[in-house]
Amino acid sequence: MSQRNSLRNMPDENGHYGIFGGRFVAETLMPLILELESAYEAAKKDEGFWKELDGWFKDYVGRPSPLYFAERLTEHFGGAKIYFKREELNHTGSHKINNTVAQVLLAKRMGKTRIIAETGAGQHGVATATVASRLGLPCIVYMGAKDIERQQPNVFRMRLLGAEVRPVTSGSHTLKDAMNEALRDWVSNVHDTFYVIGSVAGPHPYPAMVRDFQSVIGRETKQQILEKEGRLPDVLIAAVGGGSNAMGLFHPFLDDDVRLIAVEAAGDGIETGRHAAAMAAGTPGVLHGSRSYLLQDEDGQVVEPHSISAGLDYPGVGPEHSWLKEQGRLEIAPATDAETLEAFQLCGRIEGILPALECAHALAHIAKIAPTMDKDQVIVLNLSGRGDKDIFTVAEHLGVKL
């Protein structure tokens, strides 16, 4: 395929994906963003960087993660063959570690001595705290006060890993405010601080950089499915918060004849307005450094999202997803809290795997499509994290006291 016609060549040199993306940040940050961009460009061309990263992936993260044939789930739905890309088996329990290892290694190369991050569910915070601890760098994690309440186990984990968790009580006390606060910290400490963004969001080069780091998921999947099935899958499916696990799985397949389905959190149902479905129900807007689909009111104020899963509770989505949606390359599907809870339990009962509530959304959509597909068709689900962190939330919804 010619280079020019590949969907994989985005963004352009200014970080734009069509009308999406860009660098919408305060002037104080611009020199830093440009410095990061050139440091990343240099690292990208440096074989040594990727070799070092591969070493970490193999021995610290535990890559490659298996591609598992979910036989009983496949039987249960009675249609397409279902495979799980087991990102939940990674060290710290989710795909977030792929990106944080890479970004913190980049921070080291840049001579930065202080790491900050934002986190919603806590998985990105835990992953960042882990790598910072391993490399001996102080780490501060901003987390909405509301999320701190509902994700106590991860808060405790971060503290055990030596990170400082700073509760965010500005705005609406959730992930978007944690990101605002991390940006404020960065503006105030630009000289020594590296901001590890947890998804394919934020100003250029973050969306492209995080995608590149997470693409290890899709590259492995491609090789593994060819080994197991001798062909590419029919469907790739992943849940989308900011969109990093989805983009990591999808990107190596963008030019292939494979359906890509991004599942968004529909909360109580999109029609209720209580959801986090930025692509299905949002409009293009500018937040946290890039233009993308955004949940906002008619006056451009950001609307607070809702999802049973703190990790999907973000009002925006990565700019590349928005662009791929507009290109017609990405299918967008909703999954409600209720459907997700059911999928979560089903997976535990018949596969012996408790998925994170985030990826249980994608599983809930599989329940809708797998039965309609042929038995020789193949679906790969990105099992982006494990459900240990979510047992308290699930118990509460099931009326069980722990």
Added chain:
Amino acid sequence: MSDRIRERFAALAAEGRAGLVTYLCAGDPDPETSLALIRGLPGCGVDLIEIGMPFSDPMADGPAIQAGNLRAIAGGMKLAKVLDLVRRFREEDQATPVILMGYYNPVHQMGKERFIQSAVEAGVDGLIMVDLPPEEDEEFCLPAKAAGLDFIRLATPTTDAKRLPVVLNNASGFIYYVSITGITGSAAPVADQVGEAVRRIKSSTTLPVAVGFGIRTPEQAAAIARHADAAVVGSALVDLVASNLDEAGKARPGLVETVHSLVRDLAAGVRGARA
């Protein structure tokens, strides 16, 4: 370039003094109080008025200004009403420059053409768009300038010699030097460092340089006014609005007078700076 901004800085230069710029958030704590606050500013000695367009997620501002933004939104403030507020201010004052400051998303949502046209009609002179760096000039800066609005750019302590020309390119009205590496309302600026930065900027542009972020008292304003063409005060005023609300978040009697009284003191500080 806006006549009002140019004339105002020319007048200040002729007087041999620096100007006072104040920031208040439109609609904070409610539309009527906000209008009264802003209408009274010229009489208190304010030379240029900066009005914040409320946004739910003002990332480059501190907690005080974010709270002000959220109060305004809760009080029903909308972008169209911000423009209305300017229109009503203009009915009584034709001379004081008005600069709208804010984040891009509400403008983007209204539609940039519609916003630019309404802003010009309402009597706005310039814009400060915090999250639109020169790299995104084609997006909004160029059409706004073509319509006659000044595009006031922020320069910061991280703006080095290599970057300064990028920042100055397409800037108009004046340059807003952010005196600290941080958010609004955090640290206090160090006057000597500010002086050096202002001299550096002035060696590359003929535009006036206003300095803000962290100025809270008449003494600090005076210290900055010795080095800059204007001193900008925001958080201190927004904080004073906040501390004059009752338990229900409504304006207490006397709020407007209290804020105006601090503004008068700041103006006196600025006026006395080079005496």
